[in-house]
Amino acid sequence: MSELRFEGVTVRYGRALTAVDGVDLTVPSGQVVGLVGESGSGKSTLARAAVGLAEPAGGQILLDSVPLHHRPGARRPLQMVFQDPYSSLDPRMTIGDSIAEAMPRDSSRPSRRDEVVRLLELVGLDADRVSAYPGALSGGQRQRVAIARALAGKPEVLIADEITSALDVSIQGTVLNLVRTLQRELRLSMLFISHNLAVVRYVSDIVAVMYLGRIVEVGPAHDVLGNPQHPYTKELLAAAPRRGSTSLPPPDEALVADAEPADPHYPPAGCRFHPRCPIGPLIRTDREHCLTLDPTAEADHRLHRAACHHAAGVLRAVGSNPPVLMQLKEDSQ
Template identity: 65%
Template sequence: MSELVFDTVSVRYGSRRRALTAVHGASLTLPSGQVVGLVGESGSGKSTLARAAVGLAPLTAGRILLDGADARRPRGRHRPVQMVFQDPYASLDPRMSVGASVAEALPRGTKGPERRAEVARLLEQVDLDPGRAALLPSQLSGGQRQRVAVARALAGRPRVVIADEITSALDVSVQGTVLNLVRDVQRRLDLTMLFISHDLAVVRYVSDHIAVMHLGRIVEAGPTDEVLTDPRHPYTRELLAAVPRRGRTGQDDGTPAVPDTLAATEPADPHHPPPGCPYHPRCPAGPLVLAGRDACRTEDPAEDAATRPHRAACHFAAPTAPARPQPPRP
């Protein structure tokens, strides 16, 4: 078991006026042997943070530590942090057989019969018939290709696995099967995992902890049930309010309705985020709605987030949020 720590990580692309800060001072801990779900709307920086952990995105500032050591430093062919990507077809070489793709990730020195036996074992571990090892990715379904991608990640004998939107490209009928597989493998191997999704119901199903990301920042984090039943950041509450629920006809859960002026406001430009709290121009509890909250315009709430419940990056983090139903299980 291993603990992965993102310590004030920033990822910045470009320079000067055209620069884009995709991740801004993100701090997050993945406890050993547990699953942390990372949620947020498209463009919030979730995938960039994941890619930084495996060395596919540059670090502008901060550190990523695995049990206190640099997680990005090469250790020969051994990669203790492995990633499963969103599109399984794009992440597998279409010219290589399933078995060859999995075998390529095995540790150096695994040869001959031992290599073939290990590939068969890994395919069985993800509920795939080892007889399919000779097939090409194009000869498999989307769900089967994603299982191969999981087997390939496990072939590297990782201590941490990052799953980036691994069900979003799959049919709904297949998503539940893949989620059950991921949860079963994680528990059986006692892996530490970062599970990225925009679907709160999926994250609730697989995660022990949850972190919410907005405009490159972690704005709230804590145990899954606590965050989803008692959210402290307005952005988290807005994400929950957007979850469809049976019989729902509007704002019937105690959450104030979003004023029309805010609903029509465009999201902040990530190239030029507003000063203070980046969420304040769209915040239903911010200075455009409530008096006496001018601090949101000028002061960054992330600086003292550690002193608030769920490390909420909000000057006026709700002490108690209205009770609301949790997202349905998938």
């Protein structure tokens, strides 16, 4: 088990687009951090930076407090399972060869064969699949192979990027159950990425919410989901499927909820969520400060590190003691 930490990580594509903007996030040892946000929020770019597929323009990524250095041919302590099971495996290689290719080079051929069989059984596939080609497998089976291949590299941290979004709904649950079981049995540290808050809720110990390249709320899963502080988190929760839920949002909330996300090339000044915020300046004329003041500057002092000027809780120092949580009532939330 190892701790993965992002400190002020920024990733740019060209000069115009900052896909990840000063992200601070920790994946504690042996825990699952669920990173959630809509498409274009920067989740996958952050994951790609962690495994060396995108070069950070600023900040650093640390594993057990040591900066990560991605060198060709070196062992990779982070392994990633990608979204599309149909493109993550070489169609010309057998399943056994694909898994064996990811193993450390110091293992012998007989031990590699035994390990391939063990990994296939670990992810719920029969050993006779070792000689099959990806084209003979279903999407769910391919994703199981992709998970086995990632585990073959003996990672210290596993990154799962939207691993169920390309699968049929009927098999998403089995893959999620597999991921949760493997994480507990192997005591893996994991960054689990999804746009679906219901999926993140199922597997995560900690939930981090990302919007337009920034983390806008983070905390223990039961706290964030039970008492969300950022309006965007509340919007994601409201959009998550619930049994028997047919209620419609109030007219004011519906007005901004239907607004298009901002262009990431030109993020809004102040609070980046303000053009869509149901408690922001489009609804409340007394909140023009949201147009110009960046709420991330004081996020560390709010409950769940919420990047919102109107979060319901703040941290305040009391005497010489460490900061304690003070709940403040907000008349509009």
